[in-house]
Amino acid sequence: MNLVLLLPEDLVAPDRARLMGRRLAHVREVHRAAVGKDLAVGLLGGAMGRGRVVHLDAEVLELELSLDQPPPPKLPLTLVVALPRPKVLNRVVAAAASLGAARLVLLNAWKVEKAYWASPRLSPESLRQQLVLGLEQAKDTVLPELRLARLFRPFVEDELPGLLAGGTGLLAHPGSGEGAPAVLAAPITLAIGPEGGWVEAEVQSLLRAGLQPLDLGPRILRTETALAALVGRLF
């Protein structure tokens, strides 16, 4: 937690916040904060700055806020990721948030097991928690937009072309032999397949929707590793 992310309900006055629970424990045990010390803080969806510890005990942390900096700009990036298995999902969601993607779409695919869609990790509370962890890591306050697209075809045929309008769409696709285009018009949409890859019919649908294939080389990377490597390459 490189930034203490404050929710509207944490504010007890416009310049004062009161924290309990996970963030209190983290600030006490990891930051080893004390009264008079400053912490990096930000208001969810708003400004960032410093919070001076004015009270701290086992029950509550009180901060006096001075929020005068904007959050870092989002990348003009929509990530379209085939829903990973639950064990991997949290890391992918937090990584997408910390890397600064403006939007994350979790998409169904042939090789996504149906059971993944029933995971409790897909609850709004759980997903939001992972996004918050990613923002706290990266020092950002703005949640990416998160969409669950449980049906492949309606999303790819009806919505994806609109997302691509005026920008560049890329399909991470091992073996395609294609490098990144020389000119990348923003916004960029980047689709990353499931662990077993896209099936051929899905590849064809995604290409028809306007994505261009992008070969990452001979190595098959885990979803969250591929995602970070692609963001590093494209931005």
Add this chain to the structure above:
Amino acid sequence: MNLVLLLPEDLVAPDRARLMGRRLAHVREVHRAAVGKDLAVGLLGGAMGRGRVVHLDAEVLELELSLDQPPPPKLPLTLVVALPRPKVLNRVVAAAASLGAARLVLLNAWKVEKAYWASPRLSPESLRQQLVLGLEQAKDTVLPELRLARLFRPFVEDELPGLLAGGTGLLAHPGSGEGAPAVLAAPITLAIGPEGGWVEAEVQSLLRAGLQPLDLGPRILRTETALAALVGRLF
């Protein structure tokens, strides 16, 4: 496991391997292999190709091998990573292997807690297992060289300059404001700090050893995310 990585002791004949344990379970449960099917296989440190399942039961898997492809080339990259906390270590080691780094150095730093060096995850067996998982993920057979540098100063002063000779050394350093150099001579050495960052004396030592600062932007990324993003940017 996108590649079944065979060890010399798995070979019962030059073109035949016999597997039990973890890899057998994975091939049965995830790949759902059957007699007559082909699996992607590779010999540790050697060639890759196909293994045809000639026998499969709950106890043993037997493969007939046809190994005729070289593994993918390693990146001319040495990663120097401040030893992460044990929970993160496995992911960093596997990610370094899957991304294709030729060498990984785990380095001490002021903000590396001493207890991390006592973790059982630093045993040669545990580290090797994570490297193998990374190779199996990426479809590679060649282990990166792995070094534990328990003392910062002797490594940075006496060994690092030699690693840099003729190549480019980069120090991931938030806030330095420096982009990647326009020309990157290989080999590249890339140093990534601990969660709390390098202390100023460490930064100065690393710069004196020949590293150039590289700013990743305002976002603070987790070690394994930063590592993948940097590899994506530089290669």
